[in-house]
Amino acid sequence: MNTVVSEWDLVCDKSWVPSTITTLQMGGLITGGFVSGHVADAIGRKRTYVCALFAIISLNTAAAFSSTWEMFAVFRFFIGFWSGFTTSLNFTFVIEFTPRQSRSMLRFLPCRELFGMLYACLCWWLHDWRYIQIGIALTVFPYFLGIIWFVPESFRWLVTHWKIQKAYDVIKTIASMNNKKPPEYDNFHAEVIQVEDLVSEEKKYSILDILDNPRLLKITLLLMVAWFSGGYGTYGIFFGVQQLEGNIYINLILLNAIGLFQVTGWYFANWKICAIALLKDTIFCRNIGSGLLNATSGIGIMVAPIVNFASQKIPGLLYLMFAGLMFLSAFLVILLPETNNKALQDTIDFDPNNSISKKIKDFFNKTVQKGYEYLN
Numbered sequence: 344m345n346t347v348v349s350e351w352d353l354v355c356d357k358s359w360v361p362s363t364i365t366t367l368q369m370g371g372l373i374t375g376g377f378v379s380g381h382v383a384d385a386i387g388r389k390r391t392y393v394c395a396l397f398a399i400i401s402l403n404t405a406a407a408f409s410s411t412w413e414m415f416a417v418f419r420f421f422i423g424f425w426s427g428f429t430t431s432l433n434f435t436f437v438i439e440f441t442p443r444q445s446r447s448m449l450r451f452l453p454c455r456e457l458f459g460m461l462y463a464c465l466c467w468w469l470h471d472w473r474y475i476q477i478g479i480a481l482t483v484f485p486y487f488l489g490i491i492w493f494v495p496e497s498f499r500w501l502v503t504h505w506k507i508q509k510a511y512d513v514i515k516t517i518a519s520m521n522n523k524k525p526p527e528y529d530n531f532h533a534e535v536i537q538v539e540d541l542v543s544e545e546k547k548y549s550i551l552d553i554l555d556n557p558r559l560l561k562i563t564l565l566l567m568v569a570w571f572s573g574g575y576g577t578y579g580i581f582f583g584v585q586q587l588e589g590n591i592y593i594n595l596i597l598l599n600a601i602g603l604f605q606v607t608g609w610y611f612a613n614w615k616i617c618a619i620a621l622l623k624d625t626i627f628c629r630n631i632g633s634g635l636l637n638a639t640s641g642i643g644i645m646v647a648p649i650v651n652f653a654s655q656k657i658p659g660l661l662y663l664m665f666a667g668l669m670f671l672s673a674f675l676v677i678l679l680p681e682t683n684n685k686a687l688q689d690t691i692d693f694d695p696n697n698s699i700s701k702k703i704k705d706f707f708n709k710t711v712q713k714g715y716e717y718l719n
Contacts, residue, residue: 388500
């Protein structure tokens with residue numbers, strides 16, 4: 344097969360280049376994930392999603408004509424950047440159109456694994472990195488058209504931006520598809536206006552609110568280790584597939600096939616656990632914490648290609664680190680508080696007398712006071 348390694352002779356003193364390209368792509372993925380939320384909130388879910396898909400189609404096609412590995416690396420960074428948009432919006436966009444009783448199912452649908460198997464078959468068939476880039480673009484194109492023609496803007500986004508008439512039109516369309524009677528416009532408009540006052544008075548949170556709360560800081564630090572381990576492990580295993588014995592394409596298909604069993608989680612996980620997972624991503628004040636943890640996971644993803652490169656010199660390093668991180672995460676998760684059968688808060692409890700910033704300030708003041716005492 345023709346790869347970027349054989350194309351530009353990325354061996355010996357250039358053997359670090361392939362893993363670096365992958366790390367750059369994952370860096371773009373993290374950056375895109377950060378930016379996407381703000382863009383989607385500003386211009387809408389659908390516009391953002393369409394732009395991201397168009398960029399992925401264009402960049403993959405352009406990357407196929409790269410003349411140097413540096414040029415290819417730049418394209419891969421921006422492909423990762425716009426993929427970060429789709430990764431961030433995939434679940435949010437869909438869940439905003441999904442009835443409450445069906446939302447838990449979405450978390451366990453193995454869509455990613457099925458397309459991962461399709462991707463492995465595509466690579467096995469084409470055998471050339473340039474054709475694979477174009478093949479990815481062609482695969483995304485029908486999806487791009489489907490979003491434009493058939494998927495409306497999120498009515499939740501329209502409501503929160505006070506585009507009430509457009510939101511009502513979307514709701515009417517959904518109601519007709521489900522043979523339901525839409526609400527009366529006047530009643531709908533009145534309810535939205537009532538919510539406006541509550542939204543305008545809602546406190547806006549930031550990461551500093553999490554860091555200044557001892558309880559949230561403890562939980563966040565424990566979860567950061569788990570998310571880092573998950574990001575490193577999930578992507579690390581796929582990045583290291585070429586180190587496994589046997590056919591690389593069959594191994595890639597099997598790795599994705601294992602993920603198909605996650606659908607059983609829909610049955611074994613009760614609705615409360617699913618609700619906790621979903622609410623974590625949908626409640627506004629928890630989005631900040633979720634974003635921070637996603638970023639931590641992204642760091643693990645960026646580390647994975649580097650460790651994958653090192654494991655070529657130290658066999659088994661990739662998997663030994665994965666095992667160690669998973670064991671550490673399992674131990675730390677035990678220290679987390681139980682949330683089952685407990686109400687989830689929509690706000691952050693803040694005790695000014697117990698905040699971390701106050702403790703630091705008190706410690707600094709005591710240190711300065713002791714300094715004065717010694718001087719005197």
